Amino acid sequence: MTCPGGQVIIFFIILSMHEYQKSSRFFTQTADDIKELAALELAELGANDISPVYRGIYFNADKAALYRINYSARLISRVLASILTFTTHSTDQLYKKAKQINWSDFISANNTFAVFSNVSDSKIKNSHYASLCLKDAVVDSFREQTGKRPYVDSKDPDLWINLFVSRNKAVISLDTSGGALHKRGYRKDSLTAPMQETVAAAIIRYTEWDGSVPIYDPMCGSATLLCEAMMHYCRIPSGFLRKHFGFECMPDYDKKLWREIKKDSDRKKIRLPNGLISGSDISSQAVKTSKLNINNIPEGKNILINKLDFNKAKGLENGVIITNPPYGIRMGNKDDLSSLYKSFGDFLKQKCKGSSAYIYFGEREFIKKIGLKPAWKKPLMSGGLDGRLVKYEMF
Numbered sequence: 001m002t003c004p005g006g007q008v009i010i011f012f013i014i015l016s017m018h019e020y021q022k023s024s025r026f027f028t029q030t031a032d033d034i035k036e037l038a039a040l041e042l043a044e045l046g047a048n049d050i051s052p053v054y055r056g057i058y059f060n061a062d063k064a065a066l067y068r069i070n071y072s073a074r075l076i077s078r079v080l081a082s083i084l085t086f087t088t089h090s091t092d093q094l095y096k097k098a099k100q101i102n103w104s105d106f107i108s109a110n111n112t113f114a115v116f117s118n119v120s121d122s123k124i125k126n127s128h129y130a131s132l133c134l135k136d137a138v139v140d141s142f143r144e145q146t147g148k149r150p151y152v153d154s155k156d157p158d159l160w161i162n163l164f165v166s167r168n169k170a171v172i173s174l175d176t177s178g179g180a181l182h183k184r185g186y187r188k189d190s191l192t193a194p195m196q197e198t199v200a201a202a203i204i205r206y207t208e209w210d211g212s213v214p215i216y217d218p219m220c221g222s223a224t225l226l227c228e229a230m231m232h233y234c235r236i237p238s239g240f241l242r243k244h245f246g247f248e249c250m251p252d253y254d255k256k257l258w259r260e261i262k263k264d265s266d267r268k269k270i271r272l273p274n275g276l277i278s279g280s281d282i283s284s285q286a287v288k289t290s291k292l293n294i295n296n297i298p299e300g301k302n303i304l305i306n307k308l309d310f311n312k313a314k315g316l317e318n319g320v321i322i323t324n325p326p327y328g329i330r331m332g333n334k335d336d337l338s339s340l341y342k343s344f345g346d347f348l349k350q351k352c353k354g355s356s357a358y359i360y361f362g363e364r365e366f367i368k369k370i371g372l373k374p375a376w377k378k379p380l381m382s383g384g385l386d387g388r389l390v391k392y393e394m395f
Helices: 002-016 020-024 033-046 063-072 089-098 127-146 199-206 224-236 254-269 285-293 336-349 364-369
Strands: 023-029 050-052 056-060 079-089 113-119 159-166 167-175 214-217 277-281 303-306 320-323 356-361 377-380 384-395
Touching: 020 023, 020 079, 023 285, 033 050, 033 056, 033 079, 033 377, 050 224, 063 079, 063 254, 079 089, 089 127, 089 167, 089 285, 113 127, 127 303, 199 224, 199 320, 199 377, 199 384, 214 224, 224 320, 277 285, 285 364, 336 364, 356 364, 364 384
Parallel strands: 113 159, 214 277, 214 320, 277 303, 320 356
Antiparallel strands: 023 056, 023 079, 050 056, 079 167, 159 167, 356 384, 377 384
16 A cells, blocks of 8 residues: 555656756846856856757756856846746637646745746737736636635736747746846946946956956946946855845745855855956046945945046056947937047057957947957847947057
């Protein structure tokens, strides 16, 4: 009796497991132009069997690596754990399949949730309606089991559910990140068209800056590049300000392990020497915004920020220059920018000897205005713009 009974129980448990539990395979949404960097970062954080694909990367990870990746990765948008994959040709089929999922594994009727969908090349055409069908499936599943229902909160839900339908194949996933990872939490204020944090982190990674020389942003804006440089140097986890991660809703969540991973990551933080990172901007508002943002991060007080026209700055020799100069979408007038880029090229030649400069051009037409020979150019999307990161060596 015990042996057959034990076999039945084990078989039932296997059937009730969600897809990610069987495979330990996850998918991270990642910008295509930084996938190579992101794959290296995932490997450093404990992922294996890494396979870049269109608009993301598949990888395998145990619980420790999954928690570590969500807490510390700087170059990815979010990590999805597949719950169920199936073929669907209608929203009715979608609803029926989704309703079969045991949603009480993830939340109770007292929690909130949200559904985010993307539909392409399928008989289901409308992503918004697909989201509504999946939402109804979750709600009706709870009603039938408990007589109660969880409510939708699209801004800050307890559970983030992702639906992807392509060529009539649907994947329902749990967002283990609990929202976009690029939203670090330090940027309390921003200027027009701020650079996304993952793009800034990629730029810092491309510089290979290790803190052995000073780094300076002469047009720092809201200081996103400086914040990412500080977090990189000080080994501050990208998610240190986040209050909640989606993996805390997973049925196999290990609270003790998560605390150990967090403690271990936080233990690696180091101090920032005064003056190693600095920035300036001609705008008083930019300087105010920069100081507000950097002070939300430990060691931020050691970043030097000044109100200064770069033309009047002393420059930086034998260091690293990083910046995202103004362009049309930020300034509203392209015609006035040619002289600014020429002046900035002169600044680099005359006041930054021995330094390497990494300049992000949101609009590529301004590359030729700077009057310098690039060491290399790398495609880098930001805010919908097909920009370029360009390296210059000052001799």
